[in-house]
Amino acid sequence: MPSIIEAQEWITKHYATDAPDVHHTLAELKQTRDFYAGRQWPSFAPIFKAWAAAGIEYTASTMPHTPEVQP
Known part of the structure; x- marks a missing residue:
């Protein structure tokens, strides 16, 4: 979770961490990091x-799926 850790580091570098709002934000980021760190995410390998x-290949389209709206 580099983005959460980077956010925590940026906040502690730029703000006083004893401010109530900043302290609350850091606590929420820690709770979010802890929540996702303990998860076991499913593997997509069996699906692929x-x-x-089955001989199925999927490539992402570079074109939008919906046509542009013309006036």
Whole structure:
């Protein structure tokens, strides 16, 4: 979670951490970091393996899926 850690470091560098709002923000960031650090995220490898076995390839389109609205 580099972005949360970077946010905490930036806040502590630029603000007085004893200010109530800053202290609360840092506590919330820590709680968020702890919540996501303990999670076991599912692996997409079996899905991609099944797609490959079925001969399915998906590439992201560079074109929008919805047509532009013309006046």
